[in-house]
Amino acid sequence: MLLPDWSVLNAGIDWLANGLWNLSWWEIVLYTLATTHITIASVTIYLHRHQAHRALDLHAIPAHFFRFWLWLATGQVTKEWVSIHRKHHAKCETIDDPHSPQAHGIKKVFWQGAELYRAESKNQETLSKYSQGCPNDWLERNLYTRYSWQGVGLMMIIDLALFGAIGLTVWAVQMVWIPFWAAGVVNGVGHFWGYRNFEAPDASTNVSPWGIIIGGEELHNNHHTYPTSAKFSVKPYEFDIGWGYIRLLEKAGLARVKKTVPRLQLGAIQPVANEKTLEALIAHRYEVMAGYARDLRRACKAEIAALKARQGDVSELESARRWLHRDADKVPAGAVPQLAQARAAHPVLDKMVTMREELRQLWLNTSQSREQLAADLAAWCHRAEESGIAALREFSIKLRAVRA
16 A cells, blocks of 8 residues: 655645745735736836837837736737727727727626736737738737637646635736726726816826826826826826836837827917917817816806805706816706706806807817818907806917917
8 A cells, every 4th residue: 555645735725825935924915915906007007008009119029028928817818908908999989999988888898807907809800901000020929819718727726836725816916906907997987987187089088197006097187188198187287107117118218109189389469360270279178178078167257156155046056067168069968958958047148158169169170271270269269258158258368379
């Protein structure tokens, strides 16, 4: 009868219990959070900002590291991710958008975002149309694409070796991190709930002003407004940790930022708005309209205060105030009657909403000549300054000072 080799058995049991590193539970948690954060950084810096939008150039060293890490941690093929994301921007909020909660429903995108990705990755038309510029070297063809699932298998072996049986849990967390946070939260919640700095032509929202957990991807409305910017934070209170990493890479000579959010410049106030004013307005239209929205909210707040002073009913205006600065096609059908009643009862707000739409038409109207649009802008400024509404007058004067 053969007796077991107790030393080998004990070593096996010890490995199952502790792995090679024999870490405490909190050290394993820290390791898991660190590795998942590296995965998030790889997605936002390499796949998203570098590959999909060309917002920065990366040196070969970080580029190859990110590619290898993504192979280990996600099995994601660069060509597929980039193609699907570019199509998302091109077809945003339509039935052709691969993962829009407006088209597919928030429940489906949040819980089945990864499945939507996998389904779209089989669409050869998408891959051929939107994959320009993606890496196609020997490594990409013969390792990362050909053996995409073997990377995550290798990660599982590494986790088991380092931590023993608990390594399976570590691996599972690593595997669900991107499907949950990127496919579910960013693509789902980021087009359904949150705050908006800019009236981008889609439903994108900022999930949080502090972009840490998802590497800055929380600032999704900012990104959709300026998709080719390497920096996602815009407001002073916003933080984009991905941008911090990019700046560190840039200081080390391993990255070169190509584009960030354009800043609105103010010069001398022009006597009359001209073609240069029009050019600056169109170039900075989102920031200009965000300023108009702030003025509109202040005017609404003043109207509410005046109503309260007269002991009037403010419920109708309170209900409509969140929609006053939104484009008409972004106002839900249920809010339209309330908005119409509020505007009818408050001529100042009605005038500001009307003139907001007239101003927006200057860049939506593509049939007019440059000279005619400049004349229309000058006429708009004249009407604003003669309206008797202080907010409109001040906005118009500032508008005549903008420059590209």
